[in-house]
Amino acid sequence: MPNRLAHETSPYLLQHAENPVDWWPWSAEAFEEARERGVPVLLSVGYSSCHWCHVMAHESFEDQETADYLNAHFVSVKVDREERPDVDAVYMEAVQAATGQGGWPMTVFLTPDAEPFYFGTYFPPAPRHGMPSFQQVLEGVRTAWTDRREEVAEVAGKIVRDLAGREISYGDSQAPGEEQLAAALLGLTREYDPQRGGFGGAPKFPPSMVVEFLLRHHARTGAEGALQMAQDTCERMARGGIYDQLGGGFARYSVDRDWIVPHFEKMLYDNALLCRVYAHLWRATGSELARRVALETADFMVRELRTNEGGFSSALDADSDDGTGRHVEGAYYVWTPEQLREALGAEDAELAVQYFGVTEEGTFEHGSSVLQLPQQDVFFDAERIASVRERLLHKRSERSAPGRDDKVVAAWNGLAIAALAETGAYFDRPDLVEAALGAADLLVRLHLDDHARLARTSKDGQVGANAGVLEDYADVAEGFLALASVTGEGVWLDFAGFLLDHVLARFADDSGSLYDTAADAEQLIRRPQDPTDNAAPSGWSAAAGALLSYAAQTGAEPHRTAAEKALGVVKALGPRVPRFIGWGLAVAEALLDGPREVAVVGPSLDDGGTRALHRTALLGTAPGAVVAVGTPDSDELPLLADRSLSNGEPTAYVCRNFTCDAPTTDPDRLRTALSG
Template sequence: MVNRLANATSPYLLQHQGNPVDWYAWGEEAFAEAKRRDAPIFLSVGYSACHWCHVMAHESFEDAATAEYLNEHFVCIKVDREERPDVDAIYMAATVAMTGQGGWPMSVFLTPEAEPFFCGTYFPKDARHGMASFRQVLESLVEAWRGKREQIDGIGRRVVEQLGARQQAGGGELQIDQAQLDRAAQLLRTDFDPVDGGFGGAPKFPPSMVLDFLLRHHRRTGSADALRMVVHTCERMARGGMYDQLAGGFARYSVDGQWVVPHFEKMLYDNALLLDVYTQWWAVGGEPIARRIVEETAEFLLTELRTPEGGFASALDADTEGEEGKYYVWTAAEIYAALPADDAAWVVELCDVSGTFEHGSSVLQLRQDPDDADRWQRVRATLREARKSRAYPGRDDKVVAAWNGLAITALVRAGIVLGKPEYVEAAAGAAELIRTVHLDSATGRLHRTSRDGVAGTAYGVLEDYAAFAQGCLTLFGVNGNITWFQTAQALLDRTLEQFVADGSYFDTAADAEELVWRPQDPTDNASPSGVSLAAEAFSTLASLTGSVRYETAAEQALSASAAIAARAPRFAGRALAVAETIAAGPLEIAIAGRSPELLQVAFTHAPWGTAIVQAEPGADVPLMAGRSLVADRPVAYVCQKFTCQLPVPEPEALREQLS
């Protein structure tokens, strides 16, 4: 027996198709039914790789008695937050406002008009640790719905009015100038953990966007403090248990402050962002560990997240066989069973197999480089092969446009900087999938997701347009294929038409489904905000075209983040990084003709955020206008505001100009 979710494309929704709960997907049908029955709505929001989402599903949604009560008294809607970030953003704002905290699974109760009147996250099946049971919560809400309906409707209306007004207040006229960038770096220094790296205490999330900002800040100012924070954090993350020492790739976050025990799910956006950070660290400092992490993380993306259609899947689950992290952790006995005794003893000491996780098992760490690198690679391969006999984590194989855009940009940069053309080829394959499957050529609308080569029903939000546009521009810079430039420009023109009103950016398009309020959030959280991604893409496009319109669009986008950047720079990392590029005076590099050597020097030695194009003379892009070969040789033109230095054919001469 299956429910309505059997027709969904989201892997998360499909996980619930066999529940006895009579689930609806988000849409008109569910709200019409709630109005017909005059019943409250139970909205459950989660995602495929979410551990506690699975726990609540097993405890409550698979329980026949709980399902029967839900079906009798509520209209139940299940939402994949990764497929509908707009719905998630609205009701997460309500949850945080009403409870003081948020998270997933998110459990929100709505009126038939979609107004929230009670919010929470995980509710246990049985009351414990001062938490009411899920059934107790349901019964109290049913009683209130019957006896205090007027109060409930009033709560819902007030929440919508107050949060809608707060979110749509606008960004103002503030700008992020050089003085504010310097203050942001100083504020980050006070929040920096000098022992274990990162910022703040446990749990620790990888601060990808802040590290990007600090690297760009170092390049502009020469700040040793900025570089020190990056190096220490990157090294500690890479050597801890949050990084998969056997197969590459980072887990979502560390539950402790030392990067030892991760929350084991692996997200595409984290690994794309971190791949880009470690590539930039390698370009700045040439540290061997940076190059190793770039190669291993890129390999993880290509082998474990790439889909048959050429895109990149959203995530790997934390759980296998009902236990979090079971696929990744080891006991000493398991190490000895997989390796000869002398190798096993060496690995147990090297990787601190001393019971850092549950049931005496350990996550593998690599706190220092082994003296015998060849031996480590040999035993690493053996352990990786032995691990394949375990149940593999579930994979959420939907392709998200925004996160693939991040991966495209990161893989192109890594591929050129490290001389790995297979990375660029993989990025081009993902871009082609998004262009042909997600992008509606008739309307210009971008679908947010696809699965098995079929576009999902949800349309893209601001982050999808901006991240994919930036990916297209980065790819165009390498191969000179005008299609990618035209695609990016069309996406960003539509962004100005659909996502900007009175100079203010919104996360949903003007022609999108009307929700209880139109979300706009400039905060960089686990992934960059749509508006900071838009600032970056418009800045790049302005550099390629010289368009004042696009330059103004980038400045307007940055102004939305200015207040957060001043108050809490940890949550404005991408905006600060883009502001650094603008503060330095954005560079443009035009390479006339084909020269892998010049291209590699440009990507490696120019600051991140530089607009780079390698194309044949006469390419229909303003930056390439008048750029010709010299003595039939490819040459590079280094420009600012379309004012260029003398063209140079030699990589060393280009490196000197960029220094």
């Protein structure tokens, strides 16, 4: 018989709806139930494409004996961290403070007042490698709760007080300058892996936000070392197993330092960020590899993640059926030499073995290999390789595909909108711009209410109950601003403004600090606040970027002031931990450059000269430059006000703080003016 999760929209929660555990969703009713029964709460947090979440579910939550014990002695609450990042952030902070590490599934025991007192992540069904079994943990927690209730309450109270004291020290609220950005670059250089690209050791995550900073820093200062780190990192990732060499798109991270073996889940946010980074790398260098990867990643998102409603799904699972009935990580993506021979025949299989670095021993498990590109393409016949790719992709499509989390997350769709809009504009792919517009339309129709308040998620056209957090407002505004620049449609600038007004009114305090949740959101044991980037830009740095771009488009002084204040934390953290505040550093580069404001006017948007100037403006590498395009003196976008044609010809104006250089009708001169 299904439990309460059967009524939820989250695919992750629905995966647990048939568990014998009597799960509750996160709700006041769940904690009231614990209070009435006098039992503690088990909080289990995960997400649908999390491998170890599935393992623990199968080992423990599907086990009747374990479920009976939980049902008798606990109220069990299951949370999708992608739906409730605020709940996840608050209790993950407690887990990391108590244990020195974190991860998912996250397992936390709470009082009926939601105060945590015991922590962990994955617990096995039997003692293993020094870890207690899950049953031992449950029995120990129950004993402590029954026999030492006052001690438990004291511990929980202390933890909550410690968390409350972790407010971010904001410093002098000044944005970083040349000195701090140079120190950040030096710090990145020290952590850079010159042999393999990327930063740090294994596991290696794609550093998309850091690469964006490096590209902007090079554009502004000419620092060749910054560009070299960006280029080499992007090439190593694109040639590694972390990139899907057949279908495009990136896996979550590489388990090794060489980018060979990925953790195979594919996340929307990673692919949106990396699509945009590779498009920007092509814009800066003309790299054919960057062009191919940007377009293939965009096509992957549209082909495999777009929903029937026009939005983009959250993720593809790492695991899938391996053909024998077993659910195995990477089964959909890896190949043995024998499988290549079956798909291609002996001669082309030998070519594929060499081209994709497949070995008899295998680079993954059980003699299978992850496809990579260890050699340069010039050594192979391009037409024959294209045929091999096409046939392998077709053969792979006959395998059991990984599951898809169809939840539409507002923030991640905002990132996808920005990436698809720009990539479509750069490479003359109007279909990609249309895909971006479709996702934006879904967010406006379904996720925005009459007061421009944003819901975090939807699924199958049904909006979720959870309120948007700071990253939702900021990333969706970022996507809408990119659409305004690409399409010239002022409505997207208007929608961005509505969202950013909420940021100023409900997520910021008087000092300029930003919080992850709104002032009128559900009150947790602590109001989460984190300026550091993780897998995606933090809400804090994303908001700073969107506020700055909006101010450049409109001249809105409150938004620029708020962006400058928000960047004060980048001044403090950038020189010390540059890997974890890359987007904040990228926004700081835009602030130091102006950012530049480009207005392009022409007789119509279909006019060839207007299109040439508009495309040149979009391809400018000046950090964070904003672009407006329209007819002379149009009221569609503020940057177009009082802009006229020069001698009847389409004209571009390049400005900083609404002070402009001489207008030009020449795309080459415009390109020079925007070259950093």
